[in-house]
Amino acid sequence: MSVYLDNAATSFPKPDTVYQAVDHALREIGVGPGRGGYRRGLEAGRLIFRAREAVAALIGAGDSERIVFTHSATESLNLAVSGLLRPGEHVITTTMEHNSLARPLHVAEQRGVDVTWLEADGRGCIDSRQVADALRPATRLVALSHCSNVTGTIQPLAEIGAVTRGAGVFLLVDAAQSAGSLPIDVGEMSVDLLAAPGHKGLLGPQGTGFLYVAAGIELTPLMVGGTGGHSSGLDQPTVMPERLESGTLNTPGIAGLLAGIEFIESIGRATIRSAETALVDQLVTGLGTTPGVTLYGPAEPERRGSVVSFTVAGHDPSQIGFHLDRDFGISVRVGLHCAPLAHQTIGTYPAGTVRVSPGWFTTARDIDLFLQALHTIVKR
Numbered sequence: 172m173s174v175y176l177d178n179a180a181t182s183f184p185k186p187d188t189v190y191q192a193v194d195h196a197l198r199e200i201g202v203g204p205g206r207g208g209y210r211r212g213l214e215a216g217r218l219i220f221r222a223r224e225a226v227a228a229l230i231g232a233g234d235s236e237r238i239v240f241t242h243s244a245t246e247s248l249n250l251a252v253s254g255l256l257r258p259g260e261h262v263i264t265t266t267m268e269h270n271s272l273a274r275p276l277h278v279a280e281q282r283g284v285d286v287t288w289l290e291a292d293g294r295g296c297i298d299s300r301q302v303a304d305a306l307r308p309a310t311r312l313v314a315l316s317h318c319s320n321v322t323g324t325i326q327p328l329a330e331i332g333a334v335t336r337g338a339g340v341f342l343l344v345d346a347a348q349s350a351g352s353l354p355i356d357v358g359e360m361s362v363d364l365l366a367a368p369g370h371k372g373l374l375g376p377q378g379t380g381f382l383y384v385a386a387g388i389e390l391t392p393l394m395v396g397g398t399g400g401h402s403s404g405l406d407q408p409t410v411m412p413e414r415l416e417s418g419t420l421n422t423p424g425i426a427g428l429l430a431g432i433e434f435i436e437s438i439g440r441a442t443i444r445s446a447e448t449a450l451v452d453q454l455v456t457g458l459g460t461t462p463g464v465t466l467y468g469p470a471e472p473e474r475r476g477s478v479v480s481f482t483v484a485g486h487d488p489s490q491i492g493f494h495l496d497r498d499f500g501i502s503v504r505v506g507l508h509c510a511p512l513a514h515q516t517i518g519t520y521p522a523g524t525v526r527v528s529p530g531w532f533t534t535a536r537d538i539d540l541f542l543q544a545l546h547t548i549v550k551r
């Protein structure tokens with residue numbers, strides 16, 4: 172028996188069409204886009220274009236040239252932070268961030284950028300008034316996650332976007348835990364930069380990700396180099412997306428990402444969200460009757476994504492994870508989940524929590540098996 176409940180790390184399994192798309196790109200296309208004026212190169216170019224259009228449609232971005240393919244959400248966040256911020260500028264972030272955003276901001280801080288770390292409440296929630304109160308004349312950016320990978324807390328993005336738009340400040344969103352299952356519309360939410368991985372809720376392979384960069388924002392590239400076209404001079408092209416995409420793209424990965432997004436659109440994002448919400452409800456209810464359990468994150472289902480963190484009095488999270496895996500074949504993530512500040516905020520530092528994250532392929536039976544196994548472990 173094997174039960175996978177770590178979709179917040181990487182979604183697994185993938186739809187069959189994702190495996191097929193990666194295989195097709197490797198076997199039948201072979202080359203990358205712009206690397207040959209012959210049939211295969213053109214096919215790769217068309218595939219990448221379709222994937223860019225699919226990502227743009229998914230997040231409500233009008234112009235797919237503003238979608239930059241990267242290898243991870245981490246790369247996207249690094250590109251946004253280091254490409255935008257200059258010494259003397261001010262950025263507002265929160266204590267709920269994953270190290271993929273917190274560490275680039277910490278490096279920026281060491282290079283002379285002022286960083287305000289807004290303290291979330293015990294459920295991981297940030298209020299848009301906290302953002303408004305922290306604004307300064309030098310504020311250039313507000314950067315935060317849409318949904319916490321520790322508590323599942325969904326932040327009030329549209330309200331925060333109204334504050335940043337009103338103040339003429341950019342909004343960078345880490346959509347690692349929301350892309351694919353929560354509604355995202357960069358226009359409606361006033362989002363200027365949005366980073367997401369391809370391998371979590373978008374159901375694509377690892378080694379894929381993207382950054383949306385709103386029209387009018389010019390980022391300094393993280394890397395310069397070959398872009399396939401515009402090859403005549405030494406200067407990096409100024410046109411998007413080539414300006415920010417150097418090196419051969421991960422065509423097989425992007426083919427898989429496109430298939431993942433097509434799968435999501437065929438099911439419907441609202442259907443995925445309500446299936447995940449039902450599994451989260453089942454988990455929260457079951458954990459509520461498990462002796463010694465403390466649950467973290469908001470109680471309201473509409474404020475919580477598909478992530479549930481808990482601790483059990485008298486049991487180390489890592490021991491629970493070890494026994495779930497060894498004795499029951501159940502995979503969950505334990506510890507700090509690359510977000511130490513979030514654990515300090517909710518009071519679970521340094522041991523962390525046990526995190527359970529259902530995905531589209533998780534069944535109610537998987538959750539039952541997990542709850543039964545947990546009962547057995549805590550009663551031993």
Ligand SMILES: Cc1ncc(COP(=O)(O)O)c(C=O)c1O
Pocket residue numbers: 179180243244245246269271272316318319320345347348368369380
């Ligand atoms: C909230 C959040 N941001 C960023 C990341 C980093 O994603 P990636 O590993 O694709 O770079 C993760 C991954 O766990 C995450 O949960």
